[in-house]
């Protein structure tokens with residue numbers, strides 16, 4: 584069984600079926616309310632959490648109260664062109680080295696947060712998000728998944744106008760606006776998956792399926808990304824990797840399609856869950 588760690592109005596909570604257990608209360612203070620601190624002690628936390636039963640739940644699960652399960656990551660890596668069909672639709676070659684960019688942590692919001700539409704060229708990208716538990720550097724491929732605390736569903740919301748405003752294109756700014764990184768609904772540990780490298784992933788826009796793939800189509804797997812990144816950057820608990828989006832984004836469609844205020848982005852990954860984000864006109 585996977586451990587499912589959620590953020591209920593700023594407090595760490597375990598999701599057990601349709602209920603939640605407040606971590607600090609259920610552990611009688613052994614673990615505190617900050618989800619980031621739990622990631623620092625992920626092994627002992629998950630060992631304790633595996634024994635928590637629905638009888639320890641303190642409330643029903645109300646998804647409208649959920650914040651991002653990892654609210655303050657030190658680093659948020661993005662990976663470009665990591666699905667073959669997405670590279671093809673963008674007219675770009677299959678990369679031989681991971682294409683890495685930054686999503687600054689201010690973009691991270693919860694699974695029901697609104698996405699502020701800042702231009703007429705804002706696009707969707709459903710992604711598997713891997714969250715680091717035990718940090719390190721020079722991590723080997725065999726050990727890589729042991730350094731991953733779990734997975735979330737994420738949206739790498741992207742302002743294409745900013746991304747392609749000039750030559751060369753810049754990725755980080757147009758993908759780092761406030762609200763452009765919804766994640767959730769929970770951080771799900773890997774032990775409950777038959778194969779954590781092969782999960783159905785899809786995105787619906789107002790009930791129309793726009794992206795539909797499997798994470799086994801990733802060009803660079805989660806383990807390969809951990810090896811690559813940790814060769815250069817020491818990874819720390821809570822760091823996250825947006826692993827890339829499958830085909831079906833709006834900017835490569837004919838005609839092109841972009842997000843509009845009032846639309847709902849529904850993003851789902853098998854075994855993790857669904858996040859729902861309403862697009863709203865920016866107040867900036």
Ligand code: ZN
Nearest residue numbers: 708739827828
């Ligand atoms: Zn992306």
